[in-house]
Amino acid sequence: MQKAEYLGNRRFEIGVGHMAQPAPDEVTLRVAYVGLCGTDLHIYHGKMDHRVHPPGIIGHEMSGTVAVLGESVKGFAVGDNVVVRPLDYCGSCPACTAGHSHVCHRLKFMGVDSTGALQSYWTVKARSLHRLPDNVDLKRGALVEPLAVACHDVARSRLRAGERAVVLGGGPIGQLIALVGKALGAHVLVSEPHALRRTYAADAGIEVFDPTGANLAEHVEAWTGSKGADVVFEVAGVPQTVQMMTKIAAVRGRICMVAIHSSQPPVDLFRFFWRELELLGARVYQAEDFDRAIELIASGQIPVDPLITSVRPLADVQRAFEMLDTGQAGMKTLLECRA
Ligand SMILES: [Zn+2]
Ligand SMILES: [Zn+2]
Missing domain, CATH: 3.40.50.720 (NAD(P)-binding Rossmann-like Domain)
Known part of the structure; x- marks a missing residue:
């Protein structure tokens, strides 16, 4: 499988990764598309190396398909199209206990503080998944996170x-x-x-x-x-x-x-x-914001297609970031992670 590694100092390298087996509460996703955003550009500029610890795999605006289910995962099946709410929270701090796990005191943002989606397969906790309905294709699905x-x-x-x-x-x-x-x-x-x-x-x-x-x-x-x-x-x-x-x-x-x-x-x-x-x-999102975003795309109330200004293969990651950096990328660039 392919992975795009951020090496620090505005450099990415395409390498060969291995597909992790999911723990009981995890799933392994076959990543379809990953959108790039201002946070990723900030990482590219080296401003977040203290959180990313290069070399590392970034990327948090994604869509994909369930490939392997952890043994205790319920409610999802292999082949389901999904998006990930990339928040890893502790569940026990005062914010989590009060129902605000999206601003957990120990929040890890997946794709920054832990491994992200710019690879062929990504293993994540099942609790972070939202299913895409049939009428939201995987390209549009990659816009769910920013819409959330x-x-x-x-x-x-x-x-x-x-x-x-x-x-x-x-x-x-x-x-x-x-x-x-x-x-x-x-x-x-x-x-x-x-x-x-x-x-x-x-x-x-x-x-x-x-x-x-x-x-x-x-x-x-x-x-x-x-x-x-x-x-x-x-x-x-x-x-x-x-x-x-x-x-x-x-x-x-x-x-x-x-x-x-x-x-x-x-x-x-x-x-x-x-x-x-x-x-x-207002910081990141809660689960209901993902549900609302999916509903707004599925119902056609928010046409996201015009926002997708380019789709490139993962192998073009370096060029995609260079264009984003120089303002040539238009609105949203997606990297396709399926070979
Ligand atoms: Zn983003
Ligand atoms: Zn917490």
């Missing part, structure tokens, strides 16, 4: 039909948040400086705004009849959008923090007092 992120963000924001939401940042997650918001009947505006990303969003029927040299706050003021946005999603992760998020939120508006900020940018706390704002953190 968006479902979690929208759920955390309590966005409702008829409300107005602004998404700061129109990458794949920002765009999926907009689509999930739209599917539930909200009005969503995406602010994104890159023309190509705006085009993808506009093609998906999303309202877009180019903040380059323009005043987003004024635009939102007009767009909301001077009320401000009911919900703001901060997805860009730069100090400018952190400044903007408090400017454009309505009285009692909810700001959902989706981006991963490694620095500590200034936040206008006065606006939180003045407009009684609420700040909500």
Whole structure:
């Protein structure tokens, strides 16, 4: 079997791996497609070597088929098409005990803190599986994980039909948040400086705004009849959008923090007092977010096909990362792991 190993320092190598036998509570999957995302790019840049410990196999947005079942696994059969919710939680810490295992104090993110999916076969705990219905093919299945992120963000924001939401940042997650918001009947505006990303969003029927040299706050003021946005999603992760998020939120508006900020940018706390704002953190997803994501794709409410801008064989992993790094990859690149 094939594996793509991250060696550190922006390098991948294709090697021959061995297929692990599943423990009683595990399954071995034949991996079909693996999507690449910003986290993977961060790893490629060497920023997460302390978690990945290269050489290692990364990849966490995947679809595949059950190949071998551990002896105590119930509810799945060989040949089932599935996706993996790549969270390995302890089950006993205060977060897990309170029902929030997705933010377990000892959470291991599979594909970062432990072996990931960029290989022909991947052995995982059966509790992490979600079955794909027949009308969601494996290519679309690889989009379930990022769509589950968006479902979690929208759920955390309590966005409702008829409300107005602004998404700061129109990458794949920002765009999926907009689509999930739209599917539930909200009005969503995406602010994104890159023309190509705006085009993808506009093609998906999303309202877009180019903040380059323009005043987003004024635009939102007009767009909301001077009320401000009911919900703001901060997805860009730069100090400018952190400044903007408090400017454009309505009285009692909810700001959902989706981006991963490694620095500590200034936040206008006065606006939180003045407009009684609420700040909500949103990290990864819960099982119900995966179920919702699968349902949104299966029902056709969210067409994910246009987001898949290229599909390459696993052997092209190095080139795929180089294109992602230079912004030539479009929205979502999938690597096909079946030989
Ligand atoms: Zn990802
Ligand atoms: Zn825990």
